[in-house]
Amino acid sequence: xxxxxxxxxxxxxxxxxxxxxxxxxxxxxxxxxxxxxxxxxxxxxxxxxxxxxxxxxxxxxxxxxxxxxxxxxxxxxxxxxxxxxxxxxxxxxxxxxxxxxxxxxxxxxxxxxx
Amino acid sequence: xxxxxxxxxxxxxxxxxxxxxxxxxxxxxxxxxxxxxxxxxxxxxxxxxxxxxxxxxxxxxxxxxxxxxxxxxxxxxxxxxxxxxxxxxxxxxxxxxxxxxxxxxxxxxxxxx
Numbered sequence: 001x002x003x004x005x006x007x008x009x010x011x012x013x014x015x016x017x018x019x020x021x022x023x024x025x026x027x028x029x030x031x032x033x034x035x036x037x038x039x040x041x042x043x044x045x046x047x048x049x050x051x052x053x054x055x056x057x058x059x060x061x062x063x064x065x066x067x068x069x070x071x072x073x074x075x076x077x078x079x080x081x082x083x084x085x086x087x088x089x090x091x092x093x094x095x096x097x098x099x100x101x102x103x104x105x106x107x108x109x110x111x112x113x114x
Numbered sequence: 115x116x117x118x119x120x121x122x123x124x125x126x127x128x129x130x131x132x133x134x135x136x137x138x139x140x141x142x143x144x145x146x147x148x149x150x151x152x153x154x155x156x157x158x159x160x161x162x163x164x165x166x167x168x169x170x171x172x173x174x175x176x177x178x179x180x181x182x183x184x185x186x187x188x189x190x191x192x193x194x195x196x197x198x199x200x201x202x203x204x205x206x207x208x209x210x211x212x213x214x215x216x217x218x219x220x221x222x223x224x225x226x227x
Contacts, residue, residue, distance in 0.1 A: 042204050042217030055212040091157055098213045105157030
């Protein structure tokens, strides 16, 4: 069974530029999550999708971050414009459902904003 | 709102010694609890989870954790540490209609030969 795929693995941009991350979850998984993990901290949930609907985006900085999961499969997270404090690893995870199901994580995208 | 506190950002043990990583949670409703492991430059991998069944949960790689409601704790243990256990460990709690997951700040485990 293929795992959660993410691309790119690494990205370096300058502040005020835009960047997009892609995630392809495990086939059949209804729930998809995007997390931000700043160095030395635990992952922080940015947004949670159930199929193609958003069920939690309370910690997503909506003035600069956006995410979509149009067909309920793969997802894109965008930052526009980026700030220095956005430097982090962006993790995508998926699960069969949200009721205590195991989350399977991708390898992450490491973003450095200069 | 739920929260998780992991005591000790760094823990060092000798190879073969007991591993004990501490986690305390705060939740107004019965939670689901998880332990994840993260190796360098990789995503997180589930070690074990508590979902209101047995209070002693066994996971992969010889790890186990016990849910203690009276102490609001979910500490992770392993009887004998291996070098391959060196990694960062995250405790997490989920509650609510859509089981939003909140992670702790992590504990880095160092295993000394």
